[in-house]
Amino acid sequence: MSAVPEAGSVVLAATPIGNVEDASPRLLRLLADADLVAAEDTRRLHALAARAGVAVTGRVVSYHEHNERDRADDLLDVVADGGTVVVVTDAGMPAVSDPGFRLVARAVERGLPVTAAPGPSAVLTALALSGLATDRFTFDGFVPRKAGDRARWLSALTAEPRTMVFFEAPHRIVETLAAMAEAFGPDRPAAVCRELTKVYEEVLRGTVGELADTVADRSATGDALRGEICVVVGGAPAAAAPSVADLVGEVLTRVADGERLKTVVADVATTAGVAKRDLYAAALAARQA
Structure with a gap:
């Protein structure tokens, strides 16, 4: 079976979430051959290319949450002229809590082809390592920053039966785990995954209450969690059928x-x-x- 053609299309290309050795041969070829590379952070793109030993020969432009709507048609004009536009983010799959969604939506509106070079995903990696159910899950992105918004948002998820995956920043993880223990109950199984595929990769497993206490204690003693963090929480248990x-x-x-x-x-x-x-x-x- 022949490969999906890339010339004259948008290619969403997944980049390593930590370990450069996870860069696929296809990603490296795309970076070397693309007419245009739209990168969330151009400096990180060039750093990745240098570590992977590939020379980016096409034009490189920034494409991030603040300009993705305005820049979409400029990128798609390149595609309409037969060029290949490769979209990369700082780590993982574009359009998943990262720029890319609006470009895909606009390409669909204009009838232009879109394909993907799949690869590393922090969401799927955390889910796989959590030890929790993987048959049905949801990705809920970043937890709201403000305490009131966070409490209301988590409260709406208390009856969710599927495993839930969240992103969180290191400086908010203590408050978020405490809020999760309050919303979901301290006995709900969970996992906190940080720095996945990197040198200091760490996965903490236990109940939400145990993890909230552990992470708070570590923060208080100068061993706060650092790096990129995913939190995986088990879904609500099925209610017992009445007798x-x-x-x-x-x-x-x-x-x-x-x-x-x-x-x-x-x-x-x-x-x-x-x-x-x-x-x-x-x-x-x-x-x-």
Whole structure:
């Protein structure tokens, strides 16, 4: 099967999240051959290229959150003329909590091709190393900075059943973990992953409460977490299904208010997912007791 053509297209290219050896051969070829490289930080791009031993021959422009909307059409004009525009961020996959989304959306509007050179992802790496469920997960980006906004935002996620992945800055991690313990409860399983794929990579696992205490203690003793941090939190546990005995009181209350026993039993049993026959028998026995 032939490769997706790159000439005359936008290519979202993933860059290493720490270890330069994770740079793919395709990324290095794209950096060497692209007509234009749009980089979140041009200095970091050139540093990466130097470490990887590749010469960037095309034009290099900055493309970050403050100019991505205004610069999108300029980049896409290069694509429309048959050129290859490679988009890279400081680390990981463009458009995932990084510039790139608006460019892709505009390319779709203009009917211009977009492809990707996939690679390292802090989100997926943290998820894989967390030890938590990976079959269903959400990425929620950066936690709000202000305490009130953070508390309300986390409160809205308390019933989320999927594993959750967040980004956080080192100077806010103590407050964020404390807020998570308050919102999710101290016993929710979690992991704090920092400096992934780098020399000082570290993954702390435990409950949210334990991690909040550990990170706060380390901060107080001069061993504060540094670097780029991902927090992974287990989803809300499934609520235990009610037993037949738990439902009898509701049935009898509604019957006492004038509803027919069989009608109430059918309604309650269907809603709760229990057998109608068992609930009916239990309700009769309770009435006769």
